Amino acid sequence: MRLITLKDGMRPAALVASPDGDRVIDLSGVAESVVRILGDASAADAARAAIEAADPSTLPLRSEVTLAPPVTPGTIFAIGYNYRGHTAADPDAVVADPAHPDVFVKTANALRGADEAVVLPLQSEDVDYEGEIALVIGTAGRDIDPADALGHVGGYTLLNDVSARDWQNRTSQWTLGKNFDGFAPLGPAVVTPDEISNPADLVVEVERDGEITVSQSTSTLIFPFAELIAYLSQAVTLMPGDVISTGTPQKLTSALATHRPLAHGDAVTIRVAGIGELTTRFVDPHKTPAP
Known part of the structure; x- marks a missing residue:
């Protein structure tokens, strides 16, 4: 479904x-x-x-x-640096796999549905996008065994982890840069697990204004879905409707080389076969919305 x-x-x-x-x-x-x-x-x-x-x-x-967003989560957990291939700030540095997932949260004010445009905040000069697969918890659990973890997934959806990079990089804590109003478009649908034959082999593709900027498989995850669920549940009782956004792949080399902040009228589409497409349009509050 x-x-x-x-x-x-x-x-x-x-x-x-x-x-x-x-x-x-x-x-x-x-x-x-x-x-x-x-x-x-x-x-x-x-x-x-x-x-x-x-x-x-x-x-x-x-x-x-x-x-509207397909679910209204009690908590949106988000994961940083979870695909192999992320670059370091120093291009000559070697990026080792982290020992533990890098977890932060997206707050309720950031949540938006698939049909809502995201208003670019005037306070940021570098708003960026991140295309991610999101897990929706169907069955509550605490201290979940990794072998049982996928049984707690009620479905799969997509999330755009919109980020104000200038605010994100001001401190070691990413909270404000990740949580301007509207910075968590979610949807459009939750796909039940019976529709996904192999969650460890899904290609996350992101398109910005006609250009493919991300294309990478979940086979390259550092912490696969089951490990993320098990890890989070050691600290928090996961509740039905909670969302785990599982991280973004690194942008392709060509996209990194031509990076520019999101601007009025830009459209970003996250696409994963079997889950669907989430397209988010970005608008400047002082300009007429794009058609």
């Missing part, structure tokens, strides 16, 4: 593939939220039954609705 939340009333729904484009089936009669469907087997079965019984020709097209 590909589960979404409709901004109108924050209702759970699903995307159903059809020849003329994705169509939307309202699941509010099945469960009160996407998180409930992800974490409750009976709700998930009822959702699947409703999808199978629906007539796609009677359903609205995806373009006819507005999406």
Whole structure:
């Protein structure tokens, strides 16, 4: 299933593939939220039954609705430097694998849905993007065994870890640079695990205004998904709906060489086969929004 939340009333729904484009089936009669469907087997079965019984020709097209974030997490955990190949500030330095995951959080004010533009803050001169696979917890857990960890995943989605690099680099703590309003676009859908045959072999691709700037497989993760879940759960009880954004690959050499801060009208698309595409548009608050 590909589960979404409709901004109108924050209702759970699903995307159903059809020849003329994705169509939307309202699941509010099945469960009160996407998180409930992800974490409750009976709700998930009822959702699947409703999808199978629906007539796609009677359903609205995806373009006819507005999406909220697919889930509203209690916590968004984010991971830094989790793909091999990240460059160091010193180009001659060798980047060793960290001993432990580099964990920070994205705050509630940063969360945005797939259909919302991100307003570029006037206070920053270097806003950047990071395309990431995000795990949505379906079943609560503490001190989770790595062998059991993927069983706690309710689904997979995408997150753009938007970052104000100038603010991020002011101190050793990244909090403010990572958490301007709107700096965590999430979605558009949560894809249930049965749709993902091998989470250890997913290619994260990012496109900025028509140019591929990132392309790297989860096979190169330093800390695979199960290890991240197990590690976080040693300190925190992971709750249904919590999100773990698993890190961004290094940008391609050509993209690094031509880096420029995000500007009004820019569009960034994160693409992972099986999970979908998240496109975020960036706007200057003093200019007319891009079409």
